[in-house]
Amino acid sequence: MKARREAPAPPVALFAALCGLAPLVAMAVVSVARIEDYTLALDLRAWREVAASPVMRGLIGQAVFYGAILACLTPLAAYPIALALARTPMAWKWLGAVVLLTPLYTGEIVRIYAWRLMLGAQGLINAALGWAGLIEAPVQALLYTRLSALIVMFYNTLPFMVLAIWAAVEAFDRRLAEAARDLGASPWVVFRRVTLPLTRVGLFAGMGVVFALGAGDALTPALMGGANGATAMSMIESLFGAAFDWPLASALGLALMLTLAGCVAALTLLAGRARRSARRSARRRGKI
């Protein structure tokens, strides 16, 4: 019985290891290997080049910056939506999920294209602002800047954050929040002292996903960012394709991955510490 339950896991794990893990290991080998007289030799040139290049370090930093901004901003919009979704009657929840998920299924390209129509000089936002008499000339800063890339990435990642927080809100006993309200706490205090601590796991999970998606998105900056559209990913692509420098492309790719993984690990650590300290202070309060 015990073995049977786990039986489906190995084939799937094998597939993931073969198609996902193995290529990344191969990439790591490529980044440090050099063929010399028909034998493999260790060569750290690519890694040294990445470490020495201000451009590459800057692009990795930019990826972290995009990811961090999105991870911090999306919860502000996601919490009200998730709390409202959690309070919808059971029969309507599936509709909420469909409404939330459908934009996710439209291709990245469709979404980027749609936002070009929104943000362009002749787009909806400028047309509306001009019609309202708020501006005389169209606002050009809305399209083909870092800001426009961020606007679209926010739109792309928000549903993931809502899903993560929504799941956490559904899991906690909302009578606790109601009890806090009955005992006279204001809505903000209830949120800060009850809802937020009890949904922290969902929040941190959502932040991790949104961070990874925002930092790893090459398409949106390339199509929306204009002159600032270069990303670490686009540089890896051109090193791999046009420049044919595989070791450098590999080293940059792995440096990016390690940096991102380091950030997510730090976030996880932070989450663990926050949970422990919350438990400790709860215990202390309990003793008093």
Place this chain on the structure above:
Amino acid sequence: MRARDWRVLALAAAYLYLPILVLSLFAFSDDAVIAFPITGLTLRWFGALAGNAAFLDGFATSMTIAIPVGAISALGGLAAALALRGATLRPRAAWWAAPFAALLLAPFLTPRTVLAVAQSMALSELGLRRGMAVLGAAQVLVILPFTTALLTAALLRVDPRLEEAGRDLGAGPWACFQRVTLPLVRGPLMAACSAGMILSLADVTLATFLAGRAQPLSVVVASEFMREMRPDLNAMQVVVLSVTALAVALAALWRRRR
């Protein structure tokens, strides 16, 4: 449920759907220049689409890849979900559950470009050709976490006592799966299948690197987008959106009928 909740949800829905509505509106705009205000309405962009061979070929290629990818990621997701549910039912024996989940999740969290470049390198080192099969495998890899999450949630709602009853009444493990578990998750399984299909249709980055000579629709459209915005591209996106919406609606119906 308070009035304020409805207002929040209405606002969120408006935000999520406004860009898509604007896009759809322009597909029917008579003016070749994409700008407000819209002067007249027409269907001619959809007509132009039917004569565009690159789009039609791309659409055929995309569907050829998307249908098996949807089916395989649903079945793989079901296998992974069964294993993970087994782990939650007997957490003591399930030391492997966390590394297993991490292994599944890692490709989804790796930047797509890095994953695709790594796979391209591995393929050429092995001397393998790029093409639809390779692209399909790569897409299944990044879609599996979605289908696994969907089906794990569905399986956790299945009462394990139903399966135990089946076993007690003498059904073997396969018969028990086929006659008890599978019918109970058939709806979510179909939903996972169409989600996988849709995500495969939407993928651009992996296809750019791994499609080889086969050019799926998303790649064709992406290369057009780099240059300009055109009304027939709008019409194209409306067609893609309609297919997507249809698949989502069918999936929702299947889930409801569970």
